[in-house]
Amino acid sequence: MVNDIFVYATRNKLRFPTVKGEMSVEQLWDIPLRSNDNFNLDAIAKGINRALKEVTEESFVETKRTPQHTQIQVSLELVKFIIGAKLDDEETAKRRAENKEKKTKLLAVLDRKQDEKLDELSIKDIQRQLAALED
Numbered sequence: 001m002v003n004d005i006f007v008y009a010t011r012n013k014l015r016f017p018t019v020k021g022e023m024s025v026e027q028l029w030d031i032p033l034r035s036n037d038n039f040n041l042d043a044i045a046k047g048i049n050r051a052l053k054e055v056t057e058e059s060f061v062e063t064k065r066t067p068q069h070t071q072i073q074v075s076l077e078l079v080k081f082i083i084g085a086k087l088d089d090e091e092t093a094k095r096r097a098e099n100k101e102k103k104t105k106l107l108a109v110l111d112r113k114q115d116e117k118l119d120e121l122s123i124k125d126i127q128r129q130l131a132a133l134e135d
Contacts, residue, residue, distance in 0.1 A: 005078050014075055016044055028082050033090070041083050048076045 006025070008014075015022035019038050023031065032040050052072045065073075121129070 002081060005074050005081065008074050009078050012071065014071065014078070016075060016079065017047060018044055025078065028079065029086075033083065033086050041079060041086070045076065045079045045083060048072060048079060052076055 009025045014025060016024075016028060018031070023044075028041065028044070031044070034040050034042060052069070055066065055069050055072060118126075
């Protein structure tokens with residue numbers, strides 16, 4: 001399915017309306033998820049979703065799909081895919097940062113505990129270890 005939407009998007013040269021003009025599929029990856037100036041993937045997805053609702057004619061008997069409907073629907077799926085990928089990237093980066101912070105704390109505790117263990121050594125043990133280091 002994912003390959004299909006990217007093939008469709010590139011073959012049909014889909015463009016995505018933004019406040020800074022139309023963007024290609026490749027350019028979507030550079031657009032932030034959130035921003036204060038409406039130049040973000042959320043705003044793009046909302047705009048495409050509105051356009052999809054406008055071209056979708058409500059009928060409980062016939063479910064005709066025009067080429068325009070298909071194009072807009074694929075555009076929305078593609079933007080949603082990119083949003084999902086970027087959210088996954090954010091979560092991975094957050095988890096890595098948390099792991100790095102925890103590792104730093106654990107290493108600090110380990111150093112402290114090793115120092116405490118050294119404090120427990122007898123004078124003879126300390127002298128023996130010092131002598132071994134001089135060799």
